[in-house]
Amino acid sequence: MIKYLNIKTLFIIYAITFSFLVHGYNCKIVQFIFGDSLSDVGNNKYLSKSLAQASLPWYGIDFGNGLPNGRFSNGRTVADIIGDDMGLPRPPAFLDPSLNEDVILENGVNYASGGGGILNETGSYFVQRFGLYKQIELFQGTQELIRGKIGDKEAEKFFQEARYVVALGSNDFINNYLMPVYSDSWTYSDNTFVQYLTQTLGDQLTLLHRLGARKLMVFGLGPMGCIPLQRVLSTSGGCQDKTNKLALAFNQESSQLVSNLTSILPNATFRFGDAYDVVNDLITNPNKYGFNNSDSPCCSFGKIRPALTCVPASMLCKDRSKYVFWDEYHPSDSANELIAKEMMKKLGFKPVNQTESPSPSPGPAMAPSTDDN
Template sequence: MGWEAVVAMGSVSRRIFPLSLLLFLLFDLLLNTVGGEAAKVPAIYVFGDSTADVGNNNYLPGNSPRANFPHNGIDFPFSRPTGRFSNGYNGVDFLAMHMGFRRSPPPFLSLTNKTKHQIMRGLKGVNFASGGSGIALESMGSTISMTKQIQNFAMIKSNITARIGTKTADYLLSRSIFLISTGGNDIFAYYSQINSPNNTGEELFVTTLVSKYGDHVKELYTLGARKFGVVDVPLIGCCPYPRSLNTTGGCIDMMNELALGFNNAVRALMQNLSWTLKGMKYSIGSSYALVLSVMKNPEALGYKEVKTACCGAGKFNARTGCTPNATYCSDRHHYLFWDMLHPTHRTSKLAGLAIYYGSQKFATPINFKQLVEDKV
């Protein structure tokens, strides 16, 4: 039985069963019959940038970053480009699979025709992420900012509440997972704008960015979120594109330092918020630690190439994106990076495993599995 049938049953049966019994039956069905499979949480709501986008940018006008063309998706079912910046699935897909879902929930902009069916699909989750967006990049008209993503979630919540009632919606959201994967684009933007780097300026940038991040988390909490799964910023200075800008071909250390400083500050932020926001639980998955581990010992993890992108052109295959005219490697499972900035399907799969089941090296203070199983 799907969500639509469950809610229909609730609306018909309210006159027959005591409310407490009806809610018990409803919640049991909500938690255990998602898409015909045993989902471990009622829903997943995803916010962030291209590391989490599953097709929202396909619907945007103008020059928004897109991946809805070959060779993207070459290892996705039916070799279909979906808007994921990957040769297959991305990290959010694998995390969703570990939670019992088929893959990431659908992009928000695919549900904008507010039919009953599509509104009810929002009960299983929605992906609001937009490639090119950031924590504080509010002025970029070609992407969906975090502020707008949260406003879109508020609209979805309003629609769901209108269908199933406030108490049921609040209960559902409190048990759902809110995934956030963002921050890299803010660091890229800052790095590209500075002329003379200094520690004071970098510290102010990180402080301001993390404060804005906290505002987003608190807004989601106000809207009903209680379980937060955060994916930190990876070792972005070692992606193929930054390497291509470095005359030595090495990593850009400043970008990695900014990422590490931001990640550490986010850990402190989430810990403080969990002390002040009643019922809040969180896990921070470290893509930074995962990429660092692969780069330190690639052979042991089955990698042969950790510097050059699989798909692209120019130095490190990173001076152009993965376009239909670009070349791409045949042994993609041996590559860390798919394109100039994004991981391969295999790397995302490895990250999903490490973040969901791994030790505190890859997820802290608990892993995503423990977050999913924690009773709020």
């Protein structure tokens, strides 16, 4: 009887092992996000010396428990919303203390960092931030962990089936080229800086492909000359035309870059997501989309501007769902939702993990309000 049970047990173990060898490790499709403060979900929160922080009230007021969670908004990011609608899990911040191999296999990783850029020198006055090269380096470390967990063959399959998002560039202009404290501002002209930026991005995308990225989305820039921070530089309070032209030039060059890489890199499906027109129409015609303010932040420090981030003494607008901008830099949850939905329609995104139910989608609330705007 004992001999029979041992043979039976061995047969079950053999069957399970054979099934694993045939079918492989049962990994779901996840996403890996590389970006700046528009996509950061908490990395900078763990960078104690970073001056680019979303750790103060009123950040996160319309998300979960209403406390700051590392997102530079009152609610969700565009990546949160698109991922939810595609059935992709929300990847945690790379620096989240709970991150381990099992969490990575289940949810992916978000490496985005407020103040980060395509160029290493961008945002240096924030002291600590992850630029894109650093984010890719961290991704390489993630790959080592997963290879140790599931083996080289299954890890290769896992990373090649994953989705990748690269969304940086605005800091390279606003917190580098357009600031005279940076050498890039006097080393390059508008045209040569855009070329330098896109050539660097091309090297980085090629490196990601070498590391297994096959399905990758590069997001372009919106009309960054129309963010509140740029408007206050104008005597009229209007958009900065030069800044917007730089964004358009970058988008044009990056779109061509992505197209070229897709044609020459084996099995690459790289796409470019141009949100400029969507965001520009929202800012130009806010009432068309149910907003009533697109030129000033909901969270502001009274008439003293610009206060770059929300601070405990900041005043909030009455209805956060009616404001396009949350602070001087970043869109509100409502604006992010509209941008995400329009981008999904424009790019024809389809669900990936259809058995997954989306994460809760908080919507902006009305209170507390400390302003009559």
